Amino acid sequence: MIIVMKPDATEKEKEDVISRIKEYGYRPHIIQGTTRDVIGAVGDERGKFILQSLESMNGVEKIVPILKPYKLASKEVKKEASIIKISENVSIGGSKIVVMAGPCAVENEEQIIKVAQAVKEAGADILRGGAFKPRTSPYTFQGMKKEGLKLLSKARKISGLPIVTEVVNPETAELVAEYSDILQIGTRNAQNYELLKRVGKLKKPVLLKRGMSMTIQELLMSAEYILSESNRSVILCERGIRTFETKTRNTLDLSAIPVLKEETHLPVIVDPSHATGYSKYVPSMSYAAVAAGADGIMIEVHPDPDKAFSDGQQSLTPEKFASMLQMLRNFAIATGREI
């Protein structure tokens, strides 16, 4: 950590900072500058949060952290890419780009079975579908809950596709884990630390969506919550951040992919359906995600989008999904990978 002193900091103030640094177990190192001094606090990063409070000492202008706050998620701890095994045939993070597809919400047996079969046939690897739905309005469909989990389970049996579905409450996390193959943490719960700790204690892979106003560093800190509870199977998901642009629901931050690939060993997937909010923009953003190096994509597919209980306008029909996957193969090949 670097402590930048004010230009007019007194000797007394500098000494106070230095003794505080020592008190906390760090070695101070002073650089005398032309207009102001800079003090380095050398030592193990543990406890460095307490150092941050130095910012309120007299004579201190600002504090600059040097080390990254995450460890288990970082490449400094684990250099090679993590490959998360989902089922006998499906892994995320390897040379195969993984396709997750399905409806926003499970609505009834016919719908979920129909979609499962259609996306399987088109080439999807994993079935998505929400049983517990966190909705902006209390007056909208909140999901089929346990009933929905059972239908997902049935769809898995019939289609052979592993299931990813959302967890919204620590109290029902185990129930969801029982019925599914990947536990999804949604955007609005991406900093719900109690929920992160709970899924960190379960044995199922976790798909962690980036919060709408989360920096990449904060996303990695949320991953760190899960990892530090001993669950090492975390998949990160970029799904658009909140900006001033209104032509799309959110702004898909595809540069997060190469940044994450530089910072972490965890696999990264992209959800262009929620990011753009319109099915017409989903194919081009899927191609771009794969070109940018994503390890997978997550796509909303509904047999009858204009009658969907939720997010109809961003869902592809099974036919459009199939033709998109056809095209996507070319981009996977261009990156030297496969779908």
Place this chain on the structure above:
Amino acid sequence: MIIVMKPDATEKEKEDVISRIKEYGYRPHIIQGTTRDVIGAVGDERGKFILQSLESMNGVEKIVPILKPYKLASKEVKKEASIIKISENVSIGGSKIVVMAGPCAVENEEQIIKVAQAVKEAGADILRGGAFKPRTSPYTFQGMKKEGLKLLSKARKISGLPIVTEVVNPETAELVAEYSDILQIGTRNAQNYELLKRVGKLKKPVLLKRGMSMTIQELLMSAEYILSESNRSVILCERGIRTFETKTRNTLDLSAIPVLKEETHLPVIVDPSHATGYSKYVPSMSYAAVAAGADGIMIEVHPDPDKAFSDGQQSLTPEKFASMLQMLRNFAIATGREI
């Protein structure tokens, strides 16, 4: 709801939209324009979310909602301002501007008792202090939990100040309600709907902080979650939104105060400590909040900010807090209210 058709929409497409509108129980009303037609869907707003899926029908350019998605939070349902009673002597939303103050986290008995007495003496009405702490890093102090609640309770007994403290998990919501007078929902949990529903079932007032990237409308939708569970005692809190500016921790959106005063009957308070992130900016932002019409402020106070376990740089000393309150009185008077 207004459905704007594309300029080249066919008659068939218009008819499909019209019959869908009828099917959902609304009355269609067509306006023939010079370049494109507009179709109104007249009727009760319930179920209008299903109307939104019309956006994926052929020939539809866009959908414009007319009604606001919140009801219980709106002034259309309740015109007069809500005054939330906290204790025998303290209410929020009336002519008295309420001051909440205390440390970010309860650290030990001496600290919390000392602060409680100091802020009481300076003129605060309510004691704040976190027992369960949602922190960005899993490696930082996570709060004293139940032990912290007990210390808060003790501080209440000694100082006579009611307590506001954070709830982070549906599982511990009742425990927190037992020991406190106001349940705080933090920024990162502002769209944790399971938690909102849970506190909506309890009998304690709820202080709902705006999420970092939440629009004012979404804040009201989160309030609606609590209100619709029958808990009508909700206090809204503006605490800064996430923007590109880095000189402050977040950007305090004070214009949210007059907007909320126009939209809702619920009281609105402001937290300038978390918004700015620096204690030196807290006084002027407190004055501005009161001038803008806030019903209260929430201030971090710590006896020794540069040794605080968390958020030291944004905490005022008891002395600075007292002199700020002195000054704040003038602004309260200028608005025709009191502190």
Place this chain on the structure above:
Amino acid sequence: MIIVMKPDATEKEKEDVISRIKEYGYRPHIIQGTTRDVIGAVGDERGKFILQSLESMNGVEKIVPILKPYKLASKEVKKEASIIKISENVSIGGSKIVVMAGPCAVENEEQIIKVAQAVKEAGADILRGGAFKPRTSPYTFQGMKKEGLKLLSKARKISGLPIVTEVVNPETAELVAEYSDILQIGTRNAQNYELLKRVGKLKKPVLLKRGMSMTIQELLMSAEYILSESNRSVILCERGIRTFETKTRNTLDLSAIPVLKEETHLPVIVDPSHATGYSKYVPSMSYAAVAAGADGIMIEVHPDPDKAFSDGQQSLTPEKFASMLQMLRNFAIATGREI
């Protein structure tokens, strides 16, 4: 335009709105709703800005524009894609994806000639290089100005590559037009309407960069300024928008590509160098841009990035640029186009 009345609007207030609508030459059309009335103002869009002031009339809740504010830039006026001819061999917007490359700033003859030859050899179509440099600080290198234009002209002669360079002042617009093939309007001047009008009067194609906080609609309005002065050769450039994320210089909004392709006939290129700010992220974002449907990319290349006068950290070496283009070809082919 749709005027939404307040639920408690009086008959008098409605009548006032209706007569104002008529006064402005529109036909009013009333829809009586269950809780509030909605009034449509039907007619040609010219003058609709005056309608917006209806928002301050008594009884009016809000105004919803139906038509898009741009015309010449829209697909409603011109359905087929515009192909902008730059030179005998180079056009933008056709089946060939165009590559612009070169240094941020022209620094001296050796540098610009060297880069021109290197990027030509690697396969670039157009040479970029700034002679007039708009810099955040007045104390940094402001460009070689006219001298720089002459060097660019020399580099064009030697390499055969057309030149794109920035215009920063209406007073020097003609000078720049004399020496270059495409006039670039930079991010910070994207709403400098005097400059837009001036280049709109010149006969050279204009490359219009999106402003850092410009919506897509505002970008099209800036294009409209140029188009309405009779210059129909406008190329749009997505170069990152300002968000809260700090790991990249800006956030590249690649979904702007399919949105623009839906809204306008103008070609769209992408500048991943300025968007990301780091050369290490440029290749993957270039691939993604092409996959998303961009008509071209603009890349910073410098023979010695760590000695560049400006933007060194985001410049590729000629070697890395060449190997990136090699790879980019695969993505162009995957989209059915060529490089």
Place this chain on the structure above:
Amino acid sequence: MIIVMKPDATEKEKEDVISRIKEYGYRPHIIQGTTRDVIGAVGDERGKFILQSLESMNGVEKIVPILKPYKLASKEVKKEASIIKISENVSIGGSKIVVMAGPCAVENEEQIIKVAQAVKEAGADILRGGAFKPRTSPYTFQGMKKEGLKLLSKARKISGLPIVTEVVNPETAELVAEYSDILQIGTRNAQNYELLKRVGKLKKPVLLKRGMSMTIQELLMSAEYILSESNRSVILCERGIRTFETKTRNTLDLSAIPVLKEETHLPVIVDPSHATGYSKYVPSMSYAAVAAGADGIMIEVHPDPDKAFSDGQQSLTPEKFASMLQMLRNFAIATGREI
């Protein structure tokens, strides 16, 4: 400047950085850390922009600037607050809070004279009014230009109020200076450096509005452009930044006031009309601006807002403006200042 090396940087890479630092005339200072080394570059800040390119050297993780990039605008150069004299009776930055008021655009003689007299009577100090109007659409009213300047001049003669009006083009800067007392640089031109340099050469005070996505540091850099051309009379204006919130036109960043008061000696005023976009929110934001420490406010006033050529919905009537000023006095007194 601090250079943070990667954990696995080689000795050779460190040496290369050190010799580059020396080559640029700085003194290197190495701090050996537990996981990575940090190198300080000690010396005068001039030329430090070239140091930034060190970021592309091998082994370098990141670069942290220590010094602020602005000088003349900073308190390090001038500690006492600047008071800008506008006319015999009006100065900005002193104990009197200055009120600027008038219409968005000069529309005709009657309108501007009427407003001038009304705002004068209500207590305004300066008349605002646009003659050159930068508008988002080329099809809307672009201002009366020179004719408007003449009318402003006439209004000044009749009312005795000094004039502030916008400059949009270097070519007409002198013309505007001839007719006005303060040259306004609008939001969309806040980084139009050619325009900044031009007004920096004139002898009239400049009112510099913050760009919609400009950080406070960038605002000070734009001020630096004017100051460094020898014009030391710069007034800064906060007018809202672009965020995701849509209930207001922009988000008024009032915390910019105390931040600027800490960073610079230049006076700071606030424009709540453009920031909020709705006249109903203007009074409370004016009170808040004064409470936060603003040196003045700028308010749109129009005799007939719902017939205004532009920005009608954000303009106050003269009556509402007068009653707002009445109330504002109380807040000025509360801050120990006057209006």
